Amino acid sequence: MxxxxxxxxxxxxxxxxxxxxxxxxxxxxxxxxxxxxxxxxxxxxxxxxxxxxxxxxxxxxxxxxxxxxxxxxxxxxxxxxxxxxxxxxxxxxxxxxxxxxxxxxxxxxxxxxxxxxxxxxxxxxxxxxxxxxxxxxxxxxxxxxxLKVSAKTDLGAALTGTGQARPGEDERTFRQIGDSVTAMLVNGLVVRVSVPATMQLIHVAAGRMDAFWQFSDVRSGLVAGALLVSEAGGTVTDLAGEPWTTASRDFLAAAPGIHTSALEVLSPIA
The missing domain is CATH 3.30.540.10 (Fructose-1,6-Bisphosphatase, subunit A, domain 1)
Structure with a gap:
């Protein structure tokens, strides 16, 4: 952001x-x-x-x-x-x-x-x-x-999460979700897959989780968490690493110390 x-x-x-x-x-x-x-x-x-x-x-x-x-x-x-x-x-x-x-x-x-x-x-x-x-x-x-985001710097120690943004997403999005969960399970510690986005993003903002990503542009599920995380010292971008706005196609909010590592795992899937 x-x-x-x-x-x-x-x-x-x-x-x-x-x-x-x-x-x-x-x-x-x-x-x-x-x-x-x-x-x-x-x-x-x-x-x-x-x-x-x-x-x-x-x-x-x-x-x-x-x-x-x-x-x-x-x-x-x-x-x-x-x-x-x-x-x-x-x-x-x-x-x-x-x-x-x-x-x-x-x-x-x-x-x-x-x-x-x-x-x-x-x-x-x-x-x-x-x-x-x-x-x-x-x-x-x-x-x-x-609120202050996590101080972690090792993705291998990170609790991360993602989830489905809305019913009826296309098959490509569902496959991206599945592939990204697999990739983060390999590279991270634990992955939560749940809804809604905001309930995971408040944990990122509070330092209880370390990153959240989503293949979605649904505004209402992202804007609140994006501001909370950024104001708590986190990094909020799209999955290409560009600053996130409501016009972005996808989303990543993470503790600064693991943001780059998370991007390296997720950007090839986006």
Whole structure:
């Protein structure tokens, strides 16, 4: 991710966005059950859409009001560059598939993107109450504690991860995922393969994991983690080693000490 000028969030934008995301998290938590909901594909999809609609009903207007002139990126599964200006890129239920299956890896995320660079983000985990925030040039935090990425320099000692960005990816992408997991299992220590991306990227930002990559341009799963990792001292690029933006086709966020080694393993597969 390129190093942009520090973002002036003013005195209230981060607090307003945090309050909105936490309120949305209360809605999503109220819908949670510790058992799977839906048996057929149609039933599972209906549960996912119901979660999205319920959360957006309490999240959209407060965020737009908090940043006058900002716009809303409607499709949470969309990728690619946005038009110039400021956009809210939101996932009302990041890890929605986990939520409807009764597992616990899910969150509410909201990221303000300016000219295709994330500049402010809030990630709230309703089940634990943890809230991760970052502002460009202002660092990354878990609640009141600053975040710092791993100090590892040996890929052979690294805990890394990847995952599927969305249902219905093409076969080439699935093969890239499989090949990359094999390559990283050979060169790294342990590989996690799970969804959603944000739940792995908060671990990279906090130094609990050492790298995360994805063959995807889905904005909503990457913008929050990209800002958190970069503001925690990590390196965020595409798999060619170029600075990552929302226009990039793929993604790597890593501790600086293993980023080059991870690129050497993954770039031939991209």
């Amino acid at each position: 390129s190093t942009a000028m520090p973002f002036d969030a003013g005195t209230t934008l981060l607090s307003d966005a945090t309050a909105a995301v936490k309120a949305a998290g209360d809605t999503l938590r109220a819908r949670y059950t510790p058992y799977a909901r839906g048996v057929s594909l149609d039933e599972v999809v209906a549960e996912i859409h119901a979660n999205d609609h319920a959360v957006l009903a309490v999240l959209r207007e407060p965020l737009l009001r908090a940043r006058p002139g900002s716009r809303w990126a409607e499709d949470e599964l969309a990728g690619g560059a946005l038009p110039p200006g400021e956009w809210w890129v939101v996932d009302p239920a990041e890890g929605n598939i986990n939520h409807v299956h009764g597992t616990q890896d899910w969150a509410v995320t909201a990221t303000l993107v300016r000219d295709n660079q994330p500049v402010l983000t809030v990630v709230h985990l309703p089940l634990t109450g943890d809230t991760y925030t970052a502002v460009a040039g202002g660092g990354a935090r878990l609640d009141d504690r600053p």
